[in-house]
Amino acid sequence: MPQASTPQAALSAVLEHIGKEQDRYVSDLQEFVRIPSVSADPKHKEDVRAAAEWLMGRLEQAGMENVTLVETSGHPGIVADHLHAGPDAPTLLVYGHYDTQPAEKSDGWVHEPFEGALEGGRIWGRGSTDDKGQLICHINAAEAWLKSGGGLPINLKMVFEGEEEVGSFHFAEILDKTGDRLRADLLIVSDSPMRGEDKPAITYSLRGLSYFFVDVDGPGSDLHSGIFGGTVWNPAEALAHMLATCKDPKSGKVLIDGFYDDVVEPTAEERERLKEVSDPDAVFLKNTGASALFGEEGWTPTERTGLRPTFEVNGIRAGYIGEGSKTVIPRTAHAKVSCRLVADQDPHRVKELVATHLKKVAPEGVRVSVELHNLGHPVRADPDHPMFVAVEKALVDTFDNRPALLPEGGSIPAVADMQKRLGVVPILVGFGHKDENMHAPEESFRLKNLFRGTEAAARIYGEIAAQKRG
Ligand SMILES: [Zn+2]
Incomplete structure (x- = not known):
């Protein structure tokens, strides 16, 4: 050699x-x-x-x-x-x-x-x-x-x-x-x-990931909405209500207690450097095909995807959405929810925070369970x-x-x-x-x-x- x-x-x-x-x-x-x-x-x-x-x-x-x-x-x-x-x-x-x-x-x-x-x-x-x-x-x-x-x-x-x-x-x-x-x-x-x-x-x-299944149980069976409507919490509505409390519709902030506790704040230099290579809002908007951008206040779209954690509902299922109409109060409702995480958030802890929040805001008469399905640090x-x-x-x-x-x-x-x-x-x-x-x-x-x-x-x-x- x-x-x-x-x-x-x-x-x-x-x-x-x-x-x-x-x-x-x-x-x-x-x-x-x-x-x-x-x-x-x-x-x-x-x-x-x-x-x-x-x-x-x-x-x-x-x-x-x-x-x-x-x-x-x-x-x-x-x-x-x-x-x-x-x-x-x-x-x-x-x-x-x-x-x-x-x-x-x-x-x-x-x-x-x-x-x-x-x-x-x-x-x-x-x-x-x-x-x-x-x-x-x-x-x-x-x-x-x-x-x-x-x-x-x-x-x-x-x-x-x-x-x-x-x-x-x-x-x-x-x-x-x-x-x-x-x-x-x-x-x-x-x-x-x-x-x-x-x-x-x-x-x-x-970013990391914490992905969970949320299940809401209400009455013992599906109920006739004419006979029972107006007497019990409807699990579909309870789930919608609970999920809606997780994020501020104006500021885009996640409203779950402790959610941001472990987030490492970026330095001013880091944000400056990122600005130089960030896509303008118009490019993001075009790529999404949506009519407006929405996200956490105070951060650009590039920062929101790179530096900030998110809370997203990935799927919801409840009640009857087949052909025609069926006047029913569903017995259960289900959602798949995930959070993208940034350092030093822990996916297990975030799942616990979300579960605690959902149980706290759940109306009386429904039971909530939250199960971690998939995670990445x-x-x-x-x-x-x-x-x-x-x-x-x-x-x-x-x-x-x-x-x-x-x-x-x-x-x-x-x-x-x-x-x-x-x-x-x-x-x-x-x-x-x-x-x-x-x-x-x-x-x-x-x-x-x-x-x-x-x-x-x-x-x-x-x-x-x-x-x-x-
Ligand atoms: Zn590859």
Whole structure:
């Protein structure tokens, strides 16, 4: 292995290596995309495993060590590492997923979904941008350092799962089985779009989720509204009344006692920075198709989705809504309700707060039960952490453009699990693009971002090492 004399010389050699390998990066990704690793569909179970095995081969070829298949009750995970940079060097964990959403040609695809066609500077196929093309950037980058940079400047660990598209249901089993093996200082996830054609983005927070079922029981059976109407609380009306007390119709504030107690308030700098990359209200309005925007007073739509928690009714069912009319007082009423959470809200505590509130406002004569159905913890890293500065520099050097620093409105449960259990600082750096149709027909990935993503990953490893050296 040639030993470069300075970090700069090593990086130059790595970038030169990446420049020479472009054709192979493309053909590798085509191979990977051709494996229909659809995790949701049992008929693709063997294909999912084939993709895992392909990935293991690619990791070994790249020079990663201890490449291990981790069995779970569902699809397997894959773990690999390369830990020769010494105890003073930082340890980075890279997470990605090799499973894909389903895809059938008849859904509206022009290209075959699992052929990996090249056209217009893109590779077309399910999983090309989400997440095969993005995760492979990291393997390419590690390989370039190992083969041409005199070795990796950081201790590198990788974990890839095969169930992200079905909710990472067994990801905790991978963490249970690998124990301390995945411990790291920093976590990087490349599974998201950039902010624009040449505008990279770093995501530093993800919202959590608390999702519950609300059931209201009233009379012993459905009642005739002529005989009994006006004598008991109607569960449908009771539920509507109770839910309506949860949010102020003017200010949009959630009115549940204690709901905002654990919310970390953003700093003035954070709000300022977000303003620079926020979409105007008119764009939000257009995207919703609604006739007016509504949300928590004092916050822009971008802030409401990124920095603030919400309370939303996702569904209501009660009484008779079939053909014709039926004069009935329903016996029960049901709602599905969810809250998007921000750090440091706890999904269990929020469920308790909501349950306490609903029971408090429930009228006499109905019984309420609230059951937690689904949860995810919020994730937040400090965007002024020195590792963000390192990643930012790597992106500026690659894309010649300052990255947008964003809070994200969605949830990735696996990232929250890793932050909690492995103590990592999570940084999400994506190389995809909004028009690459993640989860939709005609998914694609720009080849230029396969190359720039590889370069960015390689530079990130170098910058993280330099940051730690001081
Ligand atoms: Zn993904």
